[in-house]
Amino acid sequence: MTQEQHFDVAAYALGVLDERDAARFEDHLIDCPACAIELESLLPVVDILSDVDADALVATEQSRRDGLVLKKMIGEVKRERRRANSRRLYSLAAAVVVFAMLSIGALFAGAQWLAPDQGSQPPAQRSSKVLDPLPVAEGGGGFGGTPLPGETFSTTDSRSGVSAAVGFEPKDWGTQVSFAVSNIKGPLTCRLVAVRTDGNAEVLSTWTVGDKGWGTPAQPEPLMLVAATALPRKDIAHVQVQSIDATGSTETLVRVP
Structure with missing residues (x-):
């Protein structure tokens, strides 16, 4: 994994990555719990941003040019968020499932290592404790x-x-x-x-x-x-x-x- 992939979380949450970069980030997401947690925390922010009244926000901008750019960006976020929302959620769910399976596997292996198989012990080797x-x-x-x-x-x-x-x-x-x-x-x-x-x-x-x-x-x-x-x-x-x-x-x- 690369440091750049860690910086793609916000872009992926906003849905502005192209198909190639989005697929690359999703592969990275499966192995990176930090990015999965950050992505989950950004989803509510993206939802709020998609509901912003662009016209009202532009009216408060001092520069008409900057306001038009902001309005265009918010409109693009709305469209891209709806298109990419399902994909992000599926990727996040897949990452959570993988982390859960790895955690359960580690706990199971640890339990097997810590707890000896007493059922296989002959009577002469029963524990006194x-x-x-x-x-x-x-x-x-x-x-x-x-x-x-x-x-x-x-x-x-x-x-x-x-x-x-x-x-x-x-x-x-x-x-x-x-x-x-x-x-x-x-x-x-x-x-x-x-x-x-x-x-x-x-x-x-x-x-x-x-x-x-x-x-x-x-x-x-x-x-x-x-x-x-x-x-x-x-x-x-x-x-x-x-x-x-x-x-x-x-x-x-x-x-x-």
Whole structure:
């Protein structure tokens, strides 16, 4: 690109460039965000200029000759602006699209570079700092499908019939608790509670169960969620899935392990 092409913005906006110079400037515009921004800022000025009353402006000129030249210029601007307006807008739109695509591409590449592909890491290389992803719920998720991350346990409560699988994964910041719940019918409001070795309890997660339930004939897939706690794994005795009624009373549906 040349310095002269940067000076063509106003001329192009006024529509006074010939076809060859206009085409050359449009090629330059695609690669020059500065000119694209300047062109966009000039378009309102050109619109205002095209609406100027040339006769009234000429009347204020001291020199009749200069006034006639100005009137002729404004009239030419009106005609050229109407003819070139669509072309300018298309060129500006094309430049904006190109810049947007380049920006999105740069962000995508940066994200790929900054974020490692954790899905391809074997279990032995899981990060100790971030949450591990849940497996796809195939064959019941934690109930015969892909196991949950970490140390896993599963059980079915003989009274409620609710089944649960839990994976405990130690982290630098505490413990990731991944869990899958099946054969649970709604509507219900539920929560996951971690019971400490000292007998105290901590609520880790809450959710609702709709009419279809989870792990039921109406919705065969289990509910799979992830919770995080500052508790070290050694301080967690077990977890409970509890239901909560409108009065705040709770009922344990299943305990793991």
